[in-house]
Amino acid sequence: MKHFIRALACAGLLHVPLAGADPLPATPADVTAAPDATSAQTETSEPVAEPAPGASAAPAAAPSPPVRPAGPVAQVEQPRAWGHSIGDVLSQRVLLQVEGRTVDLPRLPDPGRIGVWLERRPARIETDAEGRRWLRLDYQLINAPQALTAVSLPALELRTAAGILQVPAWPVSAAPLTPRSAFAEGALHTLQPDRAAPAIDTAPLRQQFLLWSALCGTLLLAWAGWFAWRNWRSARSLPFARALRALRVLGDDTPEAWQVLHRAFDRCAGASLQAASLHRLFERAPQFVPLRADIERFYAASAARFFGGHAAMPSTAAAMSPRALAQALASIERRHES
Amino acid sequence: MNREEHLQDWREAALRIESEVRKAVIGQDGIVRLINVALFARGHVLLEGDVGVGKTTVLRAFARAIGGDFERVEGTVDLMPNDLVYHTYVDGDGKPRIEPGPLLRHGERLTTFFFNEINRARPQVQSLLLRAMAERSVSAFNREYRFPHMTVFADRNKVEKEETFELASAARDRFMFELRMETPREPSVRRALVFDTAFHDVDALIDTVAPGGVDAFQLNAIAAHIQRSVSASEALERYVMDLWDASQNPAAFDIRIEGVDMKRLILAGASPRGMSAMLRAARVVAWLDGRTHLLPDDVRAILPSTLGHRVFFTPVYEMRRAQIADALIAQIIDKVATPR
Numbered sequence: 305m306k307h308f309i310r311a312l313a314c315a316g317l318l319h320v321p322l323a324g325a326d327p328l329p330a331t332p333a334d335v336t337a338a339p340d341a342t343s344a345q346t347e348t349s350e351p352v353a354e355p356a357p358g359a360s361a362a363p364a365a366a367p368s369p370p371v372r373p374a375g376p377v378a379q380v381e382q383p384r385a386w387g388h389s390i391g392d393v394l395s396q397r398v399l400l401q402v403e404g405r406t407v408d409l410p411r412l413p414d415p416g417r418i419g420v421w422l423e424r425r426p427a428r429i430e431t432d433a434e435g436r437r438w439l440r441l442d443y444q445l446i447n448a449p450q451a452l453t454a455v456s457l458p459a460l461e462l463r464t465a466a467g468i469l470q471v472p473a474w475p476v477s478a479a480p481l482t483p484r485s486a487f488a489e490g491a492l493h494t495l496q497p498d499r500a501a502p503a504i505d506t507a508p509l510r511q512q513f514l515l516w517s518a519l520c521g522t523l524l525l526a527w528a529g530w531f532a533w534r535n536w537r538s539a540r541s542l543p544f545a546r547a548l549r550a551l552r553v554l555g556d557d558t559p560e561a562w563q564v565l566h567r568a569f570d571r572c573a574g575a576s577l578q579a580a581s582l583h584r585l586f587e588r589a590p591q592f593v594p595l596r597a598d599i600e601r602f603y604a605a606s607a608a609r610f611f612g613g614h615a616a617m618p619s620t621a622a623a624m625s626p627r628a629l630a631q632a633l634a635s636i637e638r639r640h641e642s
Numbered sequence: 643m644n645r646e647e648h649l650q651d652w653r654e655a656a657l658r659i660e661s662e663v664r665k666a667v668i669g670q671d672g673i674v675r676l677i678n679v680a681l682f683a684r685g686h687v688l689l690e691g692d693v694g695v696g697k698t699t700v701l702r703a704f705a706r707a708i709g710g711d712f713e714r715v716e717g718t719v720d721l722m723p724n725d726l727v728y729h730t731y732v733d734g735d736g737k738p739r740i741e742p743g744p745l746l747r748h749g750e751r752l753t754t755f756f757f758n759e760i761n762r763a764r765p766q767v768q769s770l771l772l773r774a775m776a777e778r779s780v781s782a783f784n785r786e787y788r789f790p791h792m793t794v795f796a797d798r799n800k801v802e803k804e805e806t807f808e809l810a811s812a813a814r815d816r817f818m819f820e821l822r823m824e825t826p827r828e829p830s831v832r833r834a835l836v837f838d839t840a841f842h843d844v845d846a847l848i849d850t851v852a853p854g855g856v857d858a859f860q861l862n863a864i865a866a867h868i869q870r871s872v873s874a875s876e877a878l879e880r881y882v883m884d885l886w887d888a889s890q891n892p893a894a895f896d897i898r899i900e901g902v903d904m905k906r907l908i909l910a911g912a913s914p915r916g917m918s919a920m921l922r923a924a925r926v927v928a929w930l931d932g933r934t935h936l937l938p939d940d941v942r943a944i945l946p947s948t949l950g951h952r953v954f955f956t957p958v959y960e961m962r963r964a965q966i967a968d969a970l971i972a973q974i975i976d977k978v979a980t981p982r
Contacts, residue, residue, distance in 0.1 A: 559981070563982060566980075566981060567979060574976070576975065576977060576979045578939045579937075580939040581939075610980075611875045611938070611981070612875070612935050612937075
């Protein structure tokens with residue numbers, strides 16, 4: 305669509321049939337002037353060359369020819385004069401020579417908005433293969449006219465060490481995004497919507513997505529189920545996990561609590577344990593060795609409690625409570641299981 | 643001196659006896675400890691073992707350490723009960739004489755009666771001995787002879803089976819312990835037994851044992867005192883009752899032995915006399931350990947020696963007694979839980 309409009313605009317400007325050979329040169333290469341040795345003003349100036357947006361609405365207005373400024377005129381490589389639309393960047397190169405000598409430019413033109421249509425980007429100095437220095441000025445077209453419009457790159461006066469260089473204004477044509485009315489006949493009154501993009505058939509993709517999602521979900525469910533089952537089984541089969549569950553409802557000081565922990569030790573060792581046979585527990589479950597002192601204290605306290613009569617009871621206080629010991633043992637047991 | 647101090651003194655004496663005997667018998671610490679327990683629990687001991695492992699030596703050493711009179715009888719197939727009670731001979735004047743036999747000869751001073759190879763003696767002899775062991779008395783010459791301080795040690799050779807009379811279950815039940823004495827396995831002990839000349843002359847070896855560690859005639863009183871001073875808690879009573887039940891019905895305690903139908907294994911479990919002997923021995927173990935209360939470990943320490951020969955198997959399993967009894971006792975110790 306954009307190329308179509310641009311072609312229309314170009315056809316109107318140049319008065320050539322659209323269906324001919326491409327009239328647009330590929331590169332901007334208009335050299336407008338040779339350097340002039342006359343002295344000129346000492347300030348860089350930007351004469352307002354652009355027409356007001358209202359004025360530019362005149363359809364297909366032919367641009368006025370470049371105004372030759374008085375004074376030394378720089379050699380300029382101009383951008384293509386026609387066929388521009390919003391967003392295009394127009395590059396202008398100014399040869400920094402006065403009377404055949406390369407000159408310095410102490411101050412570059414400021415970047416910023418130039419009238420309604422253009423914005424100047426930060427200028428820079430380039431050196432070509434022959435060692436000549438060029439001032440490169442990039443202007444971006446930042447507005448779209450409603451009809452084909454002439455827009456001028458501004459004239460400049462560049463103050464150099466060797467004098468003033470004049471850069472004349474350079475008119476270019478700016479095309480609208482779309483004409484208001486292209487044909488006005490038949491069904492061609494209004495703009496047609498863009499052709500709908502062809503819809504890709506997503507059914508197989510969706511099917512695959514659903515399949516993999518289902519597989520992934522099943523896998524996650526299975527893993528979660530296995531994890532829950534393992535925890536459930538551990539809580540019922542691991543001796544100290546079982547003891548801990550039973551101890552939650554028993555008081556620490558009840559004989560049953562102590563007996564529950566004794567049975568857990570017995571299950572863990574595979575035999576009924578007493579203080580003299582504790583080594584069997586550590587041979588079979590060496591992971592509990594770090595708690596050996598606590599376990600031995602528990603057995604000593606238990607022996608005092610169940611077999612030693614009341615005289616030996618005070619040693620009970622030094623031992624961990626059955627629940628605390630069961631908790632420590634269950635945690636080691638769980639780590640060891642996983 | 644109060645009761646506790648007495649107990650403490652006797653305990654030290656008991657431990658001294660043990661250390662004295664260990665001078666003469668090396669590598670048999672477990673056996674020495676159990677014989678010492680039997681002495682202070684006033685129980686009789688049946689020793690079983692290979693030929694020449696030191697059964698006689700250990701008994702002689704104990705006899706010397708505790709003092710009192712020692713008598714020894716060799717079991718033979720022609721030994722008759724009367725031979726223990728008296729013997730007859732014709733004296734130098736041609737007159738028939740009757741003298742008290744080995745059992746009566748020492749009267750109440752008899753403390754150690756050693757019956758060597760008891761399974762070679764006829765059942766009639768064993769019966770006489772059973773009464774002497776159970777009641778510490780025999781009737782002879784129209785009167786009753788008492789030997790209240792006697793401890794019977796019998797020895798059974800397990801190698802030979804010919805011309806032997808296996809002890810009846812009632813006879814075995816009267817022994818507090820049946821101890822199996824094995825050849826020491828520790829290399830240093832084995833080397834010493836072979837190369838150390840001190841172990842070659844048994845008489846000289848026995849002489850190194852200091853006699854009279856304790857007054858042998860006080861042992862009954864000491865034993866009674868020990869039994870009174872060591873208490874058993876309710877939990878321990880439950881444990882012993884469970885052990886008893888397990889000896890009668892092991893299947894109820896989930897006791898399993900490979901290749902054995904547990905429901906058909908037991909003909910008779912431990913007897914009440916056996917269980918009371920076990921408790922007496924356990925109390926002595928606790929006392930030797932310096933405690934006045936029983937722990938399950940005390941019972942477990944003497945369980946194999948007291949229970950192993952008191953559980954009787956059905957004939958189909960009796961031939962494998964040694965193997966099954968060991969496994970059964972080990973399983974009872976492992977499966978009967980305490981405190982409960």
